[in-house]
Amino acid sequence: MPESADHRTVGAAADLLGVTTRTLHHWDAVGLVRPSDRTAAGYRLYTAADLARAQRVIVYRELGVPLDEIGVLLDATTGEGLATLRTQRAQLRARIDRLQQMAGAVDRMIEARQSGILLSAEEQVALFGPQWQPAWVDEARALWGDTAQWIQYAERAAGRTTDEWRQITAATDALHADLAAACRSGLRPGSPEANALAERHRDSFAPYFDCTHAMHACLARRFVTDPGYTGFYDSLAPGLTDWLHDVIAGNARVHGIDPATATWI
Incomplete structure (x- = not known):
């Protein structure tokens, strides 16, 4: 045919x-x-x-x-076909729900990459304290927005709840209090106790990005040259900025890093 x-x-x-x-x-x-x-x-x-x-x-x-x-x-007969179709409909609805959740996660990721933090200015001040300036987030994005660390920060911040932010803030406040107390007591940089505090300080960046010892040394150099950082740390204890720089530098040496020549890796 x-x-x-x-x-x-x-x-x-x-x-x-x-x-x-x-x-x-x-x-x-x-x-x-x-x-x-x-x-x-x-x-x-x-x-x-x-x-x-x-x-x-x-x-x-x-x-x-x-x-x-x-x-x-x-x-199939009509009855058999209906049963199969109903099962498939339930599976499709479940898949739609999963896709909607994924779309929501992507939306949060987009917003996090653009804004840096999924909290309003008022929420930021309420969580981080009256000394917090929401404009710092914009400054950070302008400075580091094209780096891998900013991407890590956005990815981790996108799914973070307000309670999780509170826990991070509480841990950071406790760290700052311990740093200020150690500085006032004259704790010697390079001592085991100072190195332990340096590690706690380095770990405090973990909720945002993976901070190596070399990166930590780079940050320490910035602390003593950036008035924003200097003003903040010295408000916690006189001379804390320089002391923290020396503490981080001493800990970096223990891990084989020359703090004077460390690069952002």
Whole structure:
């Protein structure tokens, strides 16, 4: 039988359905959609009924139904087909919920990368104290926005709850109090106790980004040259900025880092 509008070859059927000939060959091999006729030369010909069945396969496939279940649906009684479709509908709804959650997470990630922190200015001051300036976040983004550390910060901040921010703030406040007390007591930089405090200070950056000893030494150099940092640390204890610089430098040496030449790695 020659090809006609009601009898199409594999290539013509594939073009009409928007699938590949390989797909139709596979469906034929697994018994899902088999061409009903052949040409005199033995080539497969798809009838209108075959094409209609193939179109139903495409619809079910788009819905995420596995091929082995599609065959059951196509040949099932009404009751059996409804049960399978209801199961598939439940699975689709669950998938939609997961995708919506993922979309929400991506939205938070986008916002975090753009803004740096998913808290309003009022929430930031309430959490971090009256000395906190929300403009610091914009300054940080302008300074480090193109770095891998900013990306880490955004990724970690995107999913953080207010309670988690409170815990981080409480731990940081406790660290600052201990640093100020150690500075006032005259604790010697390079001593085991000072090195332990330096490690706590380095670890305090972990909620934001992975801080190596070399990075920590770079930050220490910035503390003594940036008026914002100097003003903050010296407000906790006179001379704390210089003392903390020396404490971090001493700890860096213990870990094989020259604080004077350390780079941001």
